[in-house]
Amino acid sequence: MNETTHLSGKRIIVTGAARGIGASAARALAAAGATVTGLDIIEPSSGSPEVPGGGRLTHDLCDVSSRASVTQAFGRAAQIMGGLDVLIHVAGVQRYTPAEAITVEEWDLVVGINARGTMITNQAAFVHLKDRGGRIINFASAAGALGLRGCAHYAASKGAVLAWTRTIAQEWGHYGISANAIAPGIWTPMYNATRAGMTPEQIAAHDKGMAAMIPLGGKLGDPDTDMAPVLVFMASDASRFITGQTLAVDGGLMMVR
Numbered sequence: 001m002n003e004t005t006h007l008s009g010k011r012i013i014v015t016g017a018a019r020g021i022g023a024s025a026a027r028a029l030a031a032a033g034a035t036v037t038g039l040d041i042i043e044p045s046s047g048s049p050e051v052p053g054g055g056r057l058t059h060d061l062c063d064v065s066s067r068a069s070v071t072q073a074f075g076r077a078a079q080i081m082g083g084l085d086v087l088i089h090v091a092g093v094q095r096y097t098p099a100e101a102i103t104v105e106e107w108d109l110v111v112g113i114n115a116r117g118t119m120i121t122n123q124a125a126f127v128h129l130k131d132r133g134g135r136i137i138n139f140a141s142a143a144g145a146l147g148l149r150g151c152a153h154y155a156a157s158k159g160a161v162l163a164w165t166r167t168i169a170q171e172w173g174h175y176g177i178s179a180n181a182i183a184p185g186i187w188t189p190m191y192n193a194t195r196a197g198m199t200p201e202q203i204a205a206h207d208k209g210m211a212a213m214i215p216l217g218g219k220l221g222d223p224d225t226d227m228a229p230v231l232v233f234m235a236s237d238a239s240r241f242i243t244g245q246t247l248a249v250d251g252g253l254m255m256v257r
Helices: 020-031 067-081 104-129 142-146 152-175 189-196 200-213 223-235
Strands: 011-015 035-040 056-061 086-089 134-139 177-184 246-249
Touching: 011 020, 011 067, 011 104, 020 035, 020 056, 020 086, 020 223, 035 067, 056 067, 067 104, 086 104, 086 223, 104 134, 104 152, 104 177, 134 152, 134 223, 142 152, 142 177, 152 177, 177 223, 223 246
Parallel strands: 011 035, 011 086, 035 056, 086 134, 134 177, 177 246
Antiparallel strands: none
16 A cells, blocks of 8 residues: 555544544554553543554544643543554534624634634644654635625634745644645534535525535535544645645535636
8 A cells, every 4th residue: 555545654633533534534544553541521422442554543532722722632632542643634613603792702603713722733733743753634615715695703823824834834833743624615513513504595596606606516525434534534644745735625616717
């Protein structure tokens, strides 16, 4: 198996690993041979399943907005795995509120988890990566580049993730650490919750709009088939010369126009 498809010897932390993209990524990375610790504020619904491919997947609890929680969880993971090579930081939240109605409390929640959580987890990973290099892959959003009506705080937090990622790519490159951001267009439980709050008429209008905006397939992608293989590649040695980039895995939703 070549370096783009096998991760034997790689030690990887995935945040937000209890469900959605994070859970899919953790399974795929372990199936590709990596030793993976999945972190989340909740327990995964399926426990820690056996995975093919010679890898290993375990889970631990972690609040990414808390430096103490992150430091402890990363320390436990690195000790159990024998070090750290890759951080894939997926954890995040989204709230829908008009810009003029966002409260300080809701702003602090969204920005605290999405932006501050990125800083805290990346700094915790840096402690383990600075002596030998590695990969940091942060999850941003097209909202951070384009804005998103009804989600100004979410868009602002993801814009911060993009700027932070480009900056650490410059600052930490001499340690052999690459840093890249993912802008996903993937169908997730969070997206299901959004659709559940829509009327049938709103869903029909939304789906018509998505069909017009996404050239490949006309709808959001699948975590297992469309996102997980990209993350396996980004965690591999084949991606070592890619840094400071935003990879839009979204069927063409965010292409330059």
